[in-house]
Amino acid sequence: MGGKILLASIDIPGIREFGVYRASGGYAAVEQALRGMTPAQVGNEVTKSGLRGRGGAGFPTGLKWSFLDRKSDKPRYLVCNADESEPGTFKDRYLMHHLPHLLIEGLIISSYALGVKTCYIYIRGEFKYLVGILETAIREANKNGFLGERILGTDFSLNIYVHPGAGAYICGEETALLESLEGKRGNPRIKPPFPAFKGLYGCPTVVNNVETLATVAPIIRMGGEAYAKIGRGKSTGTKLISACGNINNPGVYEIEMGLPVEDFIYAPEYCGGIANDKYLKAVIPGGSSVPILPADLMLNTARGEKRLMTYESLADGEFATGTMLGSGGFIVFDEDACIVRNTWNLAHFYRHESCGQCSPCREGTGWMERVLYRIEHGAGKMSDIDLLVRVAKNIEGNTICPLGDAAAWPVASAIRHFRREFEYHVKHPEVVKNTSHGALNYEVESMIPDSGTGVNYW
Amino acid sequence: MRGLTTKKMKVTIDNIPVEVEDGTTILQAARKIGGKVVPPAMCYYSKLKGSGGKCRTCLVKVSQGSAKDPRPMPKLVASCSTPVQDGMVVQNLTSPEVVEARKGIVEFLLLNHPLDCPVCDQAGECDLQDLSFGYGMEETATEDDRREFPMTDIGENIKLHMNRCILCYRCVYAADQLTDKRLHGVLYRGDVSEIGTFIRNAVTNEFSGNMIDVCPVGALTDKTFRFKSRVWFLKPMNAHRECARCAGKTVAWMFGNEIYRVTGRKDQFGEVEEFICNECRFEKKDAGDWVIEGPRHISRQSVISANHYEEMTEPSVIDPIAGKMEKDE
Numbered sequence: 001m002g003g004k005i006l007l008a009s010i011d012i013p014g015i016r017e018f019g020v021y022r023a024s025g026g027y028a029a030v031e032q033a034l035r036g037m038t039p040a041q042v043g044n045e046v047t048k049s050g051l052r053g054r055g056g057a058g059f060p061t062g063l064k065w066s067f068l069d070r071k072s073d074k075p076r077y078l079v080c081n082a083d084e085s086e087p088g089t090f091k092d093r094y095l096m097h098h099l100p101h102l103l104i105e106g107l108i109i110s111s112y113a114l115g116v117k118t119c120y121i122y123i124r125g126e127f128k129y130l131v132g133i134l135e136t137a138i139r140e141a142n143k144n145g146f147l148g149e150r151i152l153g154t155d156f157s158l159n160i161y162v163h164p165g166a167g168a169y170i171c172g173e174e175t176a177l178l179e180s181l182e183g184k185r186g187n188p189r190i191k192p193p194f195p196a197f198k199g200l201y202g203c204p205t206v207v208n209n210v211e212t213l214a215t216v217a218p219i220i221r222m223g224g225e226a227y228a229k230i231g232r233g234k235s236t237g238t239k240l241i242s243a244c245g246n247i248n249n250p251g252v253y254e255i256e257m258g259l260p261v262e263d264f265i266y267a268p269e270y271c272g273g274i275a276n277d278k279y280l281k282a283v284i285p286g287g288s289s290v291p292i293l294p295a296d297l298m299l300n301t302a303r304g305e306k307r308l309m310t311y312e313s314l315a316d317g318e319f320a321t322g323t324m325l326g327s328g329g330f331i332v333f334d335e336d337a338c339i340v341r342n343t344w345n346l347a348h349f350y351r352h353e354s355c356g357q358c359s360p361c362r363e364g365t366g367w368m369e370r371v372l373y374r375i376e377h378g379a380g381k382m383s384d385i386d387l388l389v390r391v392a393k394n395i396e397g398n399t400i401c402p403l404g405d406a407a408a409w410p411v412a413s414a415i416r417h418f419r420r421e422f423e424y425h426v427k428h429p430e431v432v433k434n435t436s437h438g439a440l441n442y443e444v445e446s447m448i449p450d451s452g453t454g455v456n457y458w
Numbered sequence: 459m460r461g462l463t464t465k466k467m468k469v470t471i472d473n474i475p476v477e478v479e480d481g482t483t484i485l486q487a488a489r490k491i492g493g494k495v496v497p498p499a500m501c502y503y504s505k506l507k508g509s510g511g512k513c514r515t516c517l518v519k520v521s522q523g524s525a526k527d528p529r530p531m532p533k534l535v536a537s538c539s540t541p542v543q544d545g546m547v548v549q550n551l552t553s554p555e556v557v558e559a560r561k562g563i564v565e566f567l568l569l570n571h572p573l574d575c576p577v578c579d580q581a582g583e584c585d586l587q588d589l590s591f592g593y594g595m596e597e598t599a600t601e602d603d604r605r606e607f608p609m610t611d612i613g614e615n616i617k618l619h620m621n622r623c624i625l626c627y628r629c630v631y632a633a634d635q636l637t638d639k640r641l642h643g644v645l646y647r648g649d650v651s652e653i654g655t656f657i658r659n660a661v662t663n664e665f666s667g668n669m670i671d672v673c674p675v676g677a678l679t680d681k682t683f684r685f686k687s688r689v690w691f692l693k694p695m696n697a698h699r700e701c702a703r704c705a706g707k708t709v710a711w712m713f714g715n716e717i718y719r720v721t722g723r724k725d726q727f728g729e730v731e732e733f734i735c736n737e738c739r740f741e742k743k744d745a746g747d748w749v750i751e752g753p754r755h756i757s758r759q760s761v762i763s764a765n766h767y768e769e770m771t772e773p774s775v776i777d778p779i780a781g782k783m784e785k786d787e
Contacts, residue, residue: 168647170647185643185644190510190511190536190539192540192541351648351649352648353647353648354647354648354649355647355648355651356625356644356646356647356648356649356650356651357512357625357627358511358512358513358514359512359513359514359515359563359566359567359624359625360514360562360563360566362566362625362648362649362651363566363567363569363570363649364566365648365649366605366648366649367566367569367600367602370602387599390562390599393562394559394562394563394565394566397533397534398514398517398533398534398559398562398563399514400511400512400514400536
């Protein structure tokens with residue numbers, strides 16, 4: 001269903017090169033915006049499109065842009081958040097790897113709309129091989145007059161720089177990202193002031209996700225209103241979903257918002273059902289930070305409606321029976337998956353990635369991890385389960401940045417929906433001690449480096 | 459006059475109205491009222507720019523954002539870093555949610571704290587002790603081993619006891635803003651982050667001793683005073699001397715005619731009024747070096763004033779909960 005918007009040209013051979021991308025209609029949106037529209041008009045189109053932040057929070061992009069302090073005489077910055085480190089999310093990597101020019105195009109148009117002269121792509125350190133791809137794309141765009149001074153003969157000038165991070169998940173949080181970009185320790189800042197007023201080097205700054213900025217190009221090409229017609233309700237357009245876990249066809253899919261979750265999991269053009277003819281047990285639909293849902297609540301809401309892939313439908317029922325679309329990291333668990341072990345794994349991740357600045361997150365993530373480790377390895381007590389709920393509640397909402405929430409939600413939701421499994425672990429320590437988990441019974445594909453880049457990044 | 463033109467903000471904290479200037483934080487407004495409504499602050503230090511927001515003990519509930527936009531704020535906010543708005547209504551102790559959250563924070567702060575108060579030099583003047591007395595639980599809910607760091611030496615004057623640290627970053631800001639070159643900072647991240655020098659170095663800056671005064675716990679203590687005496691056996695006396703580097707206004711902690719240690723003068727919120735130099739703090743331990751002005755005012759609640767409590771002239775503590783009850787009826 002639905003035509004592809006972002007990944008429309010992904011199958012064209014050599015699309016990573018400027019010439020091929022240009023021939024397939026690339027950079028037309030830049031010409032259209034710079035020659036025929038004022039910055040305000042571009043911003044208007046984005047507002048009309050109803051585009052929402054694809055990084056996880058789903059905040060309307062047009063509104064975020066409108067907060068930018070335009071009265072300040074300081075320079076403004078646009079920062080592209082390519083620090084995609086959420087477990088289960090790998091859509092931005094795919095997009096930048098295959099369509100670097102789409103991102104550059106989106107960046108040029110967005111910078112034009114925001115009056116930005118310098119734009120940074122803050123890319124995750126582990127994506128080192130992408131730095132070369134992006135820099136090649138930037139160089140090509142520069143050579144062809146789409147970047148640099150007086151783009152297309154207009155007064156608009158723009159430079160894009162790629163800055164690799166140093167391997168911290170927390171630097172995906174926008175203010176920590178700005179600190180890191182400034183060369184400091186990546187601690188999130190205390191808000192207010194918000195980046196729209198005091199961001200990079202104390203100047204007004206907009207930080208947007210890769211997918212959000214890339215989407216700006218097709219929005220200008222097709223018009224905001226036309227884009228808003230795609231999708232459903234306030235969740236307009238298409239979204240990249242990176243599907244992984246126990247499914248037949250893991251990968252990145254572009255779906256139109258409003259696709260039923262059931263179709264996404266079982267349709268052969270998407271996930272293609274659960275691998276090895278197993279049953280669906282649970283899904284984390286938006287990257288590891290969002291609450292996990294059991295199969296029945298995932299396919300249908302508590303009110304009995306079909307669950308759809310939209311911001312609203314996934315959040316239906318609040319946290320009691322709902323979850324979030326988040327960044328679109330769709331993690332599927334089959335009947336064999338151990339929820340306790342997975343929750344422990346995630347808690348371990350958040351403990352490792354907490355910056356240690358504020359006390360609830362620093363101490364709480366470690367505490368949850370230790371208790372979950374105990375339960376998983378057959379040394380837990382019944383009271384530990386309630387303890388986890390209490391610790392998660394004490395972290396939630398009391399931290400500087402959303403990492404505390406992101407650490408607390410998976411634990412709280414796993415206990416909410418799979419409490420009996422936790423109790424089983426406590427009651428049968430011998431069984432859980434001797435159970436082996438992991439990919440033992442599944443064939444693991446050998447990872448082959450992509451020949452197109454010539455870089456062996458694995 | 460600037461004072462006349464600045465717009466005053468009307469704020470209500472725990473049903474007590476107060477007028478403050480634009481740009482004041484909720485915590486500062488509460489300090490203007492004083493008494494019980496002041497949220498505890500473990501990391502915020504009004505004299506250190508950029509401090510605050512980290513420990514989360516000063517979380518309060520904003521039940522009305524401002525007169526213009528009366529919506530409540532969705533989450534509890536750190537009062538030390540949230541500026542007031544005109545018509546803001548803040549709940550501190552009158553909100554059970556705040557008290558509950560604060561108890562949770564104190565539990566987190568104590569989770570890996572060694573609770574070695576009996577051998578800690580800070581005991582008796584420790585912010586964390588006061589905080590646990592107010593909000594802590596009687597028993598710990600954890601059965602794990604507490605986090606331990608290997609002992610590191612950071613120079614001849616300052617003793618770093620990392621196990622006790624609550625990572626408030628105060629000493630980092632102090633070193634940044636008082637000394638010409640900061641030699642220590644926070645290393646690593648998450649629950650293994652620690653205060654340290656890189657590479658192993660001694661913290662020897664002229665004003666580095668102030669790190670001891672700003673430390674809310676016993677993580678940084680005075681090596682020249684280590685294990686000499688408990689603070690409540692000593693008499694704090696205001697003292698001064700001619701000093702080329704600092705104002706020379708200090709507190710000499712005396713036993714008889716002997717000076718056991720020298721610290722900065724702290725105000726009622728436990729903040730140093732004037733930072734002092736290392737020479738005054740560590741080297742001038744002879745009574746002849748100082749002009750002793752007289753005994754210092756000690757809060758009657760403090761353990762340091764044991765057995766010689768002052769007469770209370772007027773009630774300085776307003777009970778916000780009682781205030782609320784009257785209003786409800």
